Amino acid sequence: MNDDVVYLTRHGARIDSEDSDWLKKCNHNRYDDPHLSESGVVGAEELAKRIKVMSDESISKGQSPIMHIVSSPYIRCVETASKIGEALNIPIKIEPGIAEVNSSRKQPQFLDADELKQQFPSVDLTYKPIMTREDLPIEYSDGACAHRSASTARNVRTNYSGPILFVGHGASCLGIAGQFGHRAYVGYTSITKFIPCDGGKYKVDGLFGDVGHLTDQQTALNSAW
Numbered sequence: 001m002n003d004d005v006v007y008l009t010r011h012g013a014r015i016d017s018e019d020s021d022w023l024k025k026c027n028h029n030r031y032d033d034p035h036l037s038e039s040g041v042v043g044a045e046e047l048a049k050r051i052k053v054m055s056d057e058s059i060s061k062g063q064s065p066i067m068h069i070v071s072s073p074y075i076r077c078v079e080t081a082s083k084i085g086e087a088l089n090i091p092i093k094i095e096p097g098i099a100e101v102n103s104s105r106k107q108p109q110f111l112d113a114d115e116l117k118q119q120f121p122s123v124d125l126t127y128k129p130i131m132t133r134e135d136l137p138i139e140y141s142d143g144a145c146a147h148r149s150a151s152t153a154r155n156v157r158t159n160y161s162g163p164i165l166f167v168g169h170g171a172s173c174l175g176i177a178g179q180f181g182h183r184a185y186v187g188y189t190s191i192t193k194f195i196p197c198d199g200g201k202y203k204v205d206g207l208f209g210d211v212g213h214l215t216d217q218q219t220a221l222n223s224a225w
Contacts, residue, residue: 097152
């Protein structure tokens with residue numbers, strides 16, 4: 001049963017919420033792909049430390065630690081996931097199926113896995129995503145993104161053994177949380193653990209959207225929408 005555990009987190013605080021001129025300072029024009037702010041990096045580092053402790057506790061109890069990190073391809077998520085991957089020494093699987101709401105009629109502005117690999121060496125290029133960039137439908141609501149992300153997460157859970165950590169966005173985390181038993185928004189770099197129970201269902205183990213490991217808890221709580 002422990003091998004079916006699911007963990008969920010959301011990326012750290014975004015630079016565009018703190019610096020309106022952020023894109024002018026970047027070497028790209030992906031306006032919907034902001035990186036983490038300084039406070040977002042701090043939150044990701046604090047999250048990584050907390051998850052390392054949780055992983056070590058699982059091992060001490062004879063249980064499986066997190067074995068897979070599955071991240072949205074947007075930079076803010078991969079940055080967050082990479083901090084955790086470094087702490088756990090495991091690679092990052094890039095999954096467009098849990099990306100942000102795809103509201104553009106053009107191709108979504110995230111980097112492909114091989115491009116991300118150049119910045120984040122821990123990206124796993126052998127991973128075959130459930131959905132590709134081309135598969136993503138045009139969406140007009142958080143609900144549509146949540147539905148797509150729930151389906152993707154369910155398929156990832158079926159395809160892989162061992163505890164999985166998903167790193168997503170507000171809407172995609174909403175769907176993933178609903179898939180595993182508690183449909184609600186989570187805040188920046190919070191952590192939620194879902195464990196299997198009778199009938200193939202899941203339940204939250206501990207606090208939902210736990211931010212106890214963060215120095216700036218209020219920003220994380222305020223982002224849970």
